[in-house]
Amino acid sequence: MAKxxxxxxxxxxxxxxxxxxxYKYDEEGCEFMWSEGNFACDCNxxxxxYGNEEEYPCNVGANRFVVLEVLYDGKKLExxxxxx
Numbered sequence: 001m002a003k004x005x006x007x008x009x010x011x012x013x014x015x016x017x018x019x020x021x022x023y024k025y026d027e028e029g030c031e032f033m034w035s036e037g038n039f040a041c042d043c044n045x046x047x048x049x050y051g052n053e054e055e056y057p058c059n060v061g062a063n064r065f066v067v068l069e070v071l072y073d074g075k076k077l078e079x080x081x082x083x084x
Contacts, residue, residue, distance in 0.1 A: 004030055006039075007068040008049050016068070019048040027072050031079035034070055040081070 004023040009016045023030055033039045039048075045065035046056035067081035 002027075002030070002073045003071075004073075005069075005071040006034065006048070007070075008045055009066050009068055010049060010064060011066060012064055015049065017049050023072070027075075027077060030070065030072050031077055034067055034081045035079045 001022040001024050004021050006019045007016065008019060025033075038044055041058070041062050042060055042064045043056050043058040045062075045067075049065065062082075070077040070079065070081065
């Protein structure tokens with residue numbers, strides 16, 4: 001397993017936080033999840049930053065939360081993780 005650390009920013013309020021997990025897939029799979037997969041949408045990024053304390057509607061896009069950095073076992077991945 002790889003240690004993945006993702007730094008996220010909430011553009012609505014400027015909050016910056018990190019999300020960490022032990023990731024069982026390779027670098028390519030990690031890049032896909034954060035750029036095009038489930039972790040690319042705002043509803044999941046909201047949960048990573050704030051937990052499930054408040055509901056965040058799904059299917060509203062991927063514009064509120066941006067990825068500042070993805071580290072895969074300490075290596076910075078250079079994927080395209082944000083819309084725009």
